[in-house]
Amino acid sequence: MTDAPETAAPDAPPRLIATPAGGVPRLTDTRAGLEACAAALAAGTGPVAVDAERASGIRYGQRAMLVQLKREGAGIWLVDPEALDGLAPLQEALAGVEWILHAASQDLPCLAEQGLRPDRLFDTELAARVSGLPRVGLAAVLEELLGVTLAKEHSAADWSVRPLPEAMLTYAALDVELLVPLREALIARLEADGKLAWAEQEFEHVRTAPPPTPKKDPWRGTSGSQTLRRPVQRAVLKRLWEAREDLARHRDVAPGRLIPDRSIVAAAAAQPRTVPALRQTSGFHGRAASREAPRWIAAIRAGVEDAERDDAPAAQIRTGDGPPPPRAWKDRDPVADRRLRTAKARVARRAEQLGMPTENLLTPDTLRRICWTPPAPITPETVDAFLTERGARPWQVENVGAIVTVALLDPDPAGA
Secondary structure (H helix, E strand, C coil), X not given: CCCCCCCCCCCCCCEEECCCCCCCCCEECCHHHHHHHHHHHHHCEEEEEEXXXXXXXXXXCCCEEEEEEEEECCEEEEECHHHCCCCHHHHHHCCCCEEEECCHHHHHHXXXXXXXXXXXXXXXXXXXXXXXXXXXXXXXXXXXXXXXXXXXXXXXXXXXXXXXXXXXXXXXXXXXXXXXXXXXXXXXXXXXXXXXXXXXXXXXXXXXXCCCCCCCCHHHHCCCHHHCCCHHHHHHHHHHHHHHHXXXXXXXXXXXXXXXXXXXXXXXXXXXXXXXXHHCCCCCCCHHHHHCHHHHHHHHHHHXXXXXXXXXXXXXXXXXXXXCCHHHHXXXXXXXXXXXXXXXXXXXXXXXXXXXXXXXHCCHHHXXXXXXXXXXXCCHHHHHHHHHHCCCCHHHHHHHHHHHHHHHHCCCCCCC
């Protein structure tokens, strides 16, 4: 049995849950504690609620700073990965157990870094999307389906601090406190609408998704870099970005906390060659920045030398094998433009009928690709195969395959 509240009565004000029903556990940060946690979870029953906290924007990277787990019969456990040499006992204890996460794609990568990978998954955020709830954040879904609201004051906190204050431990515990009853409420809603199998396909897609491909030239994502037009400026920005990245990794600090993007862009534009000149650049005049001034000057000089050797990075060019931006279609391929407009409107209409966001029915990228370069010949079979190859799940193909096929074969007239 669960100690969670029952499904909310309509129009009832949400009840604040300020602390877990079983209290707030201590932080598990020893090997013996980890073994005890694993034993308790293995002896528990039913699915396990899982969450992770990161120190995004504070520490380097996106690693888990805290892992929260709750299972019937085991209670809540708060595990400190930073203090432990791996979490393998947890993976062994939860073999074959269904994991419940909210917005699983956000947490699965950092959990995988700890060797934690679910054999089965239930994503409450995805379930809410497929179900057609208008708001899918955890607080909103809990309020809608269980009539409760959580005390949430530490979402942007520094989860790398130790010891963690009691208030932050409470916040972390609450994130898994109600995921099990929330799963039950969502299953009931999905079953009533005939959507449970659809949601399960979505969960499996997320669970088995490969790691994202590393970005090519990640320095190009520096905010404001599009203002740098000259090759030497791009070369200097690249060198400054790499120097900042190396220092951030060494210090375990988010790169933007060392020197913000706008400052390395400004330095790339001005290319100061001396420490006094560098200190006149916004963001480089503090004591911390000044201590590393030789590093930044060396990066600037290296970038200038790259440009002098004609080794500066090329201007940003469109990468990938996808179609051009839709705004260019009308001039470049008017028929493809008509196909896209027709298919987009009809898929959106079908999504509205199903009560879900259009992007959950078919990704915009997949729709653009098939409209720009349709399969030949265009048949229900070739369209279904195209959508499947692009990652559409069977339920999505079933719902949009025929719609897209007709749109490709007989698009609406221009201006319709």
